[in-house]
Amino acid sequence: MDPLYLYWSALIVGGIAVGASLFGGDGAGLGAGLQVLAVLRLRLFFFFAFFFGLAGLLGSLLMGPGAALFTALGSGAVCALLGDWLLGSLSRSSADSSLASDDLIGLEAEVSVPIATGGTGKISATVQGRTIELLARQADAQGPLNPGDKVLVLEVDDGVAVVASN
Numbered sequence: 001m002d003p004l005y006l007y008w009s010a011l012i013v014g015g016i017a018v019g020a021s022l023f024g025g026d027g028a029g030l031g032a033g034l035q036v037l038a039v040l041r042l043r044l045f046f047f048f049a050f051f052f053g054l055a056g057l058l059g060s061l062l063m064g065p066g067a068a069l070f071t072a073l074g075s076g077a078v079c080a081l082l083g084d085w086l087l088g089s090l091s092r093s094s095a096d097s098s099l100a101s102d103d104l105i106g107l108e109a110e111v112s113v114p115i116a117t118g119g120t121g122k123i124s125a126t127v128q129g130r131t132i133e134l135l136a137r138q139a140d141a142q143g144p145l146n147p148g149d150k151v152l153v154l155e156v157d158d159g160v161a162v163v164a165s166n
Contacts, residue, residue: 003069004060010076011053017046047083052076101156103127104134108152108166111136115145115163123151123161136161 055075059068107125115121115138123136138145139154139162151163 007053007056010049014046014050018050044080044084048076048080051079104153104156111145111147111149117141117144134161136163139164
């Protein structure tokens with residue numbers, strides 16, 4: 001059997017499976033497609049097949065059959081292990097862009113809905129590149145705060161910003 005058939009078969013089968021995992025799945029995006037291949041470590045096999053086939057074909061063009069097979073086996077194993085490790089660590093990591101109360105303390109904001117003495121109004125501010133609005137009340141009764149007044153967030157109490165005139 002000609003090794004080129006083996007390389008082409010591995011490249012096609014591995015390429016289809018890896019491509020389907022990246023762009024397929026249930027439509028929920030990249031992560032869902034990759035999880036499909038993670039079952040029973042199939043991802044490892046398909047990465048091996050794809051890179052074995054790719055390295056074997058390229059090796060057949062540049063070197064003898066024995067060296068091409070050795071290169072294909074080594075490249076397939078290394079790329080499969082690295083790819084599986086990389087995608088596994090990416091699926092375990094998470095990004096959290098939610099705001100914590102500590103992110104708001106000391107923030108300068110602007111009154112958007114009047115804050116009456118002893119009452120609640122609204123403030124708006126830019127935090128982490130996005131504009132947010134919060135319910136707000138005054139720390140001390142100094143008179144009403146009107147839209148456009150600048151305030152400083154002193155604390156956040158049950159989701160309500162406690163502010164002082166700035």
